[in-house]
Amino acid sequence: MLNQSQNTHAVNMDSDPVSNILKWILLIVAIICFAVVAWGTYKTYQLAPPLPQYFITSSGQVIMA
Numbered sequence: 001m002l003n004q005s006q007n008t009h010a011v012n013m014d015s016d017p018v019s020n021i022l023k024w025i026l027l028i029v030a031i032i033c034f035a036v037v038a039w040g041t042y043k044t045y046q047l048a049p050p051l052p053q054y055f056i057t058s059s060g061q062v063i064m065a
Contacts, residue, residue: 054065 055063057063
């Protein structure tokens with residue numbers, strides 16, 4: 001008897017429309033968050049200042065390469 005009520009409860013959980021809506025909301029929010037992180041990473045690298053290949057003194061001597 002207990003087993004039968006557990007099976008009925010499990011069937012009701014799978015067909016719960018609110019649960020399905022919440023799954024879709026979670027998926028959409030996760031995709032939006034990933035897109036924001038990817039866009040922020042792209043903008044960070046795009047706006048970063050260029051790195052010099054070497055440093056020289058005012059007389060032209062290479063300090064660091």
